[in-house]
Amino acid sequence: MQAQKELTHNEALVRLDMLAHAAVETGPLDQPPADPQPGQCWLVGSAPEREWQDAPGALACWTENGWRLSPGIDGMAAWVIDRQLWAVRTGGAWRIGEGRFASLSIAGQQVLGPRQPAVPVPSGGAVIDAEARAAIAVIVARMVAHGLVD
Structure with missing residues (x-):
């Protein structure tokens, strides 16, 4: 007792x-x-x-x-x-204020996911506009892959 x-x-x-x-x-x-x-x-x-x-x-x-x-x-x-x-x-x-997540969703929509490969830096070439467009296209593709933009 x-x-x-x-x-x-x-x-x-x-x-x-x-x-x-x-x-x-x-x-x-x-x-x-x-x-x-x-x-x-x-x-x-x-x-x-x-x-x-x-x-x-x-x-x-x-x-x-x-x-x-x-x-x-x-x-x-x-x-x-x-x-x-x-x-x-x-x-x-x-x-x-730090967090560790596999992904981040807001209102059921994934906005961040696993890291993608690095975006290559444009180099060389004679037509700068074509290089810039290619780099921007890769950036946009990565943002879409992360769910940051549609």
């Missing part, structure tokens, strides 16, 4: 609240903020100090009972409120 099981349950709810659909004020920071409010969270930097010193790369949330730190794990995501961008933990670091 566990004594005070409601405390363990409440602590689990606090952790769930901070990790599910995480939103952070800003970060990564190495210094904890001076006046945090309960429910506010931050991304911890790579050289943290004071209360965060043993948790580089963590997600830090202030609660009524002090700091709760959850280690950053590759694949985690958090909304960064002050930047209005997603932060994703990858390669052992928080990447803010």
Whole structure:
């Protein structure tokens, strides 16, 4: 029988609240903020100090009972409120505003896909207009292939 099981349950709810659909004020920071409010969270930097010193790369949330730190794990995501961008933990670091996709669709229409071969730079030739038209045709074909234009 566990004594005070409601405390363990409440602590689990606090952790769930901070990790599910995480939103952070800003970060990564190495210094904890001076006046945090309960429910506010931050991304911890790579050289943290004071209360965060043993948790580089963590997600830090202030609660009524002090700091709760959850280690950053590759694949985690958090909304960064002050930047209005997603932060994703990858390669052992928080990447803010970066995304990795196989393709990008908007309203069901693919607008970006896998990279195509490089467009050759026009060279040589006596008729510049023909070279320019050929280069432009290749650029347009690549844009069509990526779904950027019809």
